[in-house]
Amino acid sequence: MLRKLLIISTCSISLLMGSAVRADEDPRLLVELPEMMQQHMMSNMRDHLVAINEILHAMAKGELDKAADIAEARLGMSSLESHGAGHMARFMPEGMRRAGTDMHKAASRFALKAQEDEPLPAYEALADITSACVSCHFGYRIR
Numbered sequence: 001m002l003r004k005l006l007i008i009s010t011c012s013i014s015l016l017m018g019s020a021v022r023a024d025e026d027p028r029l030l031v032e033l034p035e036m037m038q039q040h041m042m043s044n045m046r047d048h049l050v051a052i053n054e055i056l057h058a059m060a061k062g063e064l065d066k067a068a069d070i071a072e073a074r075l076g077m078s079s080l081e082s083h084g085a086g087h088m089a090r091f092m093p094e095g096m097r098r099a100g101t102d103m104h105k106a107a108s109r110f111a112l113k114a115q116e117d118e119p120l121p122a123y124e125a126l127a128d129i130t131s132a133c134v135s136c137h138f139g140y141r142i143r
């Protein structure tokens with residue numbers, strides 16, 4: 001009985017410590033945004049992922065022009081206005097702003113590459129977009 005209790009309590013202590021350690025070790029910088037802006041940003045983010053998914057489907061069908069259009073309109077420099085990027089940028093630290101700009105530029109570069117109708121260089125340019133997603137996610141969180 002005592003042994004069992006000991007095992008259970010050891011387990012729960014290590015579980016507790018496990019989550020505490022993980023939270024402490026989160027190396028991402030917390031960027032505090034007003035609630036409305038958080039919602040707005042997360043909804044943009046979900047659309048970013050949908051856009052990447054649609055781009056991959058178009059690429060798989062060999063429709064590189066369509067992939068280019070999706071990238072430019074939803075992720076590229078043309079999308080800045082619709083994302084309210086100018087408004088949100090004021091709340092972001094410099095590095096995060098730069099990561100956002102890098103992502104939009106990579107998407108516009110991809111659009112140009114895809115229009116050349118060469119799949120492999122287009123895939124490489126697509127990976128530059130997702131690398132920009134990864135790099136910002138690595139450095140920042142908003143909650």
Ligand code: HEC
Binds near residue numbers: 097133142
């Ligand atoms: C400028 C920084 C930045 C860039 C660039 C960026 N994200 Fe995000 N994204 C974030 C932050 C910050 C969060 C919130 C993370 C947190 O607080 O846990 C997030 C969250 C998300 C979420 C979760 C949304 C939800 O509702 O839970 C998805 C999906 C996502 N991003 C996709 C993408 C994709 C795909 C790209 C690239 C095309 C991308 N993001 C580019 C900063 C960025």
